[in-house]
Amino acid sequence: MREDDSFSPEERAAIYRCIRERRDVRRNFRPDPVPPDVLARVLAAGHAAPSVGFLQPWNFIVIRESATKEALHAAFTRANAEAAAMFEGERADLYRSLKLEGLREAPLLLCVTCERERAGPVVLGRTHQSEMDIYSTVCAVQNIWLAARVENLGVGWVSILALADLHRILAIPEHIVPIALLCMGYVDEFAPTPDLERAGWRKRLALDDLVFEERFGAREKTPVTG
Numbered sequence: 274m275r276e277d278d279s280f281s282p283e284e285r286a287a288i289y290r291c292i293r294e295r296r297d298v299r300r301n302f303r304p305d306p307v308p309p310d311v312l313a314r315v316l317a318a319g320h321a322a323p324s325v326g327f328l329q330p331w332n333f334i335v336i337r338e339s340a341t342k343e344a345l346h347a348a349f350t351r352a353n354a355e356a357a358a359m360f361e362g363e364r365a366d367l368y369r370s371l372k373l374e375g376l377r378e379a380p381l382l383l384c385v386t387c388e389r390e391r392a393g394p395v396v397l398g399r400t401h402q403s404e405m406d407i408y409s410t411v412c413a414v415q416n417i418w419l420a421a422r423v424e425n426l427g428v429g430w431v432s433i434l435a436l437a438d439l440h441r442i443l444a445i446p447e448h449i450v451p452i453a454l455l456c457m458g459y460v461d462e463f464a465p466t467p468d469l470e471r472a473g474w475r476k477r478l479a480l481d482d483l484v485f486e487e488r489f490g491a492r493e494k495t496p497v498t499g
């Protein structure tokens with residue numbers, strides 16, 4: 274491999290650290306704005322994502338107005354009450370105690386959308402798996418999430434909203450699919466483990482339990498993680 278194409282051990286360590294230490298952040302945002310050059314780098318990372326047939330189906334709606342944030346928060350509150358009613362007993366109590374959005378506190382919100390027909394109905398790579406454009410957009414979201422982490426920006430994905438509310442509040446045309454609503458802003462620290470893990474909602478699964486050999490369900494003889 275050309276020397277310029279390979280990562281140094283330090284660069285490699287930084288990438289893995291970023292992946293490990295990315296968190297879903299929805300609290301303790303500082304009010305300072307995200308500078309334009311930082312936002313440009315984060316959006317460029319999103320735009321560098323892989324996409325089916327090189328469709329690049331995304332748009333990025335940047336939201337700073339508090340009226341818009343309030344409207345989104347109201348939509349969250351409605352959906353979250355419905356969501357809480359879907360859990361039972363202690364689980365419902367625990368659900369209600371969770372902080373699941375930072376829509377009003379974050380200085381910036383970003384809505385990432387997917388225009389499914391950007392290149393007409395037939396797309397290379399989407400011919401037999403129709404959701405591939407949606408997954409491509411999620412790749413852009415993950416790039417944004419990781420790029421934000423190295424900019425020391427917290428990002429939280431808020432999906433407890435009805436899609437119809439996102440269409441209405443953000444004037445998203447019918448044929449364009451809202452994929453992710455993200456709250457974004459500087460934070461003083463990133464938690465070492467997911468909020469939901471610390472709250473006792475779910476534990477991290479063991480990687481070795483998730484890896485199979487050749488066929489679904491067949492166990493590795495030697496654990497992958499050694």
Ligand SMILES: Cc1cc2c(cc1C)N(C[C@H](O)[C@H](O)[C@H](O)COP(=O)(O)O)c1[nH]c(=O)[nH]c(=O)c1N2
Nearest residue numbers: 295296297372373374430431432433466467468469
């Ligand atoms: C598609 C999707 C949608 C959501 C999330 C994530 C993803 C990938 N997550 C964040 C989720 O709870 C979090 O990623 C996990 O708990 C793991 O924590 P870390 O991201 O590692 O900090 C999330 N969190 C939350 O508080 N409210 C939400 O509505 C959502 N929605």
